[in-house]
Amino acid sequence: MKEYTCFHCEHQVTSVHPVTFYEQENENDQLLCDHCYSEWLESLKG
Numbered sequence: 001m002k003e004y005t006c007f008h009c010e011h012q013v014t015s016v017h018p019v020t021f022y023e024q025e026n027e028n029d030q031l032l033c034d035h036c037y038s039e040w041l042e043s044l045k046g
C-alpha cells in the first residue's frame with residue numbers, strides 16, 4: 001500500500017487529502033493526513 005508523508009505532522013499515512021496553501025502569490029500544493037486536514041478545515045471556518 002502506498003504511503004504518503006503528511007506535510008504538517010510528517011507522519012507516514014496511507015490516507016491523505018490534497019490541499020492548496022496560498023502564500024502570497026504562490027500556490028503550494030501539499031498533502032495532509034486525516035487529522036491535520038480536519039484541523040485545517042476548522043481553521044478555515046475561523
Ligand SMILES: [Zn+2]
Pocket residue numbers: 006007008009010011032033034035036037
Ligand atoms: Zn498530519
